[in-house]
Amino acid sequence: MLNCAASAARARVLARSSRIPAVSSLASVRAVQQRRAGSLSQRPDSKHVSFPGAVKSAFSHDMKFELPSTYTALSTYRVVDQNGVVVDESFQPDLSDEEVVKLYTDMLTISIMDLIMFDAQRQGRISFYMVSAGEEAVCVGSASALAKEDVIFCQYREQGVLKQRGYELSEFMNQLFANQKDKGQGRNMPVHYGSRELNVVSVL
Numbered sequence: 001m002l003n004c005a006a007s008a009a010r011a012r013v014l015a016r017s018s019r020i021p022a023v024s025s026l027a028s029v030r031a032v033q034q035r036r037a038g039s040l041s042q043r044p045d046s047k048h049v050s051f052p053g054a055v056k057s058a059f060s061h062d063m064k065f066e067l068p069s070t071y072t073a074l075s076t077y078r079v080v081d082q083n084g085v086v087v088d089e090s091f092q093p094d095l096s097d098e099e100v101v102k103l104y105t106d107m108l109t110i111s112i113m114d115l116i117m118f119d120a121q122r123q124g125r126i127s128f129y130m131v132s133a134g135e136e137a138v139c140v141g142s143a144s145a146l147a148k149e150d151v152i153f154c155q156y157r158e159q160g161v162l163k164q165r166g167y168e169l170s171e172f173m174n175q176l177f178a179n180q181k182d183k184g185q186g187r188n189m190p191v192h193y194g195s196r197e198l199n200v201v202s203v204l
Contacts, residue, residue, distance in 0.1 A: 045083075049076050061088035103144060106163045107136040113159070113169065117176060121190075126176050128190045132157040140164045151199045156191060165198040 043050055049057040060075035068074060079091045095103075114131040121129035132139065139160030143152070154161055159172070171183075175193050178186035184194065184202070194202025 130156045
């Protein structure tokens, strides 16, 4: 009973700070905790892509051309499932182990930077920030398939493109904080990265 009362008290504090309805029972506390739990991550053993705003795109391991009008949502191709099991046996890897590790490291680096800089923005250290959660692989992977001479016009959430091309963490920080080393000389909003050397055009 004491734990129930303590949980209800914590929920009331949460209600005042985050505008969720106040609750008075342990069952209600658990319901609130479940609702507050993030649904951004892919559920284990999902049969389709699942994230806020997405239509239910079923996973497929058969690479082929499709006619969009015949589906509510086109399927999402993948080579391995969430457990790392290869589901498309016909796929032949065309990258070295070193290249794979670099792609993974680039994606992980962006994910970690996003967590830190999102907190920094909420703390008022920078005025604006947009995370690329869930889009790291799309950006890093597509950039890796292009030549350095290919010009890329980036949009928000595409930090992975720059990281894959060699943009340094110090360059991200210089741009975000608009310090004296920022190549844009502080003229752009945070997250409006760009690099003439890497052929990446800033967000306009």
